[in-house]
Amino acid sequence: MDEHLTGTSANPARGKVNLPERVRSPWWVLGRRLLLAVTILVGTAMLVYLDRKGYADNNDPTNAVSLIDAFYYTTVTLSTTGYGDIAPVSDAARLVNAFVITPARIAFLVLLIGTTLEVLASQGRELIRIARWRKTVSHHIVVVGYGTKGRSAVETLINNGLQRESIVIVDPSATALAEAHADGLAVVTGDATRREVLRRAGVAEADQVIITTDRDDSNVLATLTVRQLNPDAWIVASVREQENAPLMRQSGASSVITSSDAVGRLLGLSSLSPTLGTVMEDLLTYGEGLEVAERELLVSEVGKQPQSLPDQVISVVRDEKVYRYFDPVVALLARGDRLVVVRPAKELPWAPRPGTHDEDFATDDED
16 A cells, blocks of 8 residues: 555665564563673683682682682673682683683673663664654644554555655554554554543644544543644544444534444445445445545636536535535535545546646635
8 A cells, every 4th residue: 555655656675575673672682681691600600610720719828719709700800800819820721711701701791781882772762763753743643543444544544645654543552553563653552532642642733633443432532532632633533333423523523434334334235236335335445446535626617517527526615514516505616615526546536637737726815
């Protein structure tokens, strides 16, 4: 579905395999590396203890090296402190120090220093990325719920020209997080009924909010919270049962879609008339056959009847009200009208028909 964003030009990276990154907690990485450092420490101490006859303890009259001395010598050696009270005296012990303990010392230091720098750098980069994103995100679309309905809604938005950077997903599921990241979308993990979660998603600055969780009660509460945070946002909410649609509208939803009734009507139509069911499915399927689209009125179309246009006009939007194409109020098209049309899917639904791309739109702000 991403190919619609790239236009017709060839994508040089199309043949490249990109595997998803395996993201782990910085604390898990730090713990794993600390365990590896302890392993190096213990292994080196045991190596010194097994060859203790080749070492001399200058602070012990007997020059004997115990297990505690071995651990002591290992710690001061790997940390490059080197007090010199315990030292290798035999040739074998010196060779082991040169070719085994010295590389272990280097690995130990690189492991600890590298871990610290990596954790700090990764956390710093993530904080910078989030801060930069928060400065740029505005007039975006927030999608609450990234299940089947949420993914379909996002796919429709992207296929109609919306940039992925303009979409923010809110979902508490780890599965949704992974799928949204795989789709290149920003995600705020959390419950959308909580104000703080919605604030982090930038709901107050969003132009539109789509609410598609699987529970009607959650959708109602999320709609109420969104409306409190952003009185001007256009909120599209889904409900499973038609009886909950009025409650959803009272909660502040601008548009309510009843998913179960819509599917039921489509099933009924397909049963009564398989042909009609096929046409309805065609209208709901992106990129094939027919599309339902909304577009601006062109200057050349002002004063004409809706039925006379090349597009199959089914509704006219005038003064924020929707009229059917045969309504006497819109018998003649006027400046500022918007058209809801049925057209071939191969044409961009947000653009004028081919051959009219250089014409002006007949908007109210024109002279």
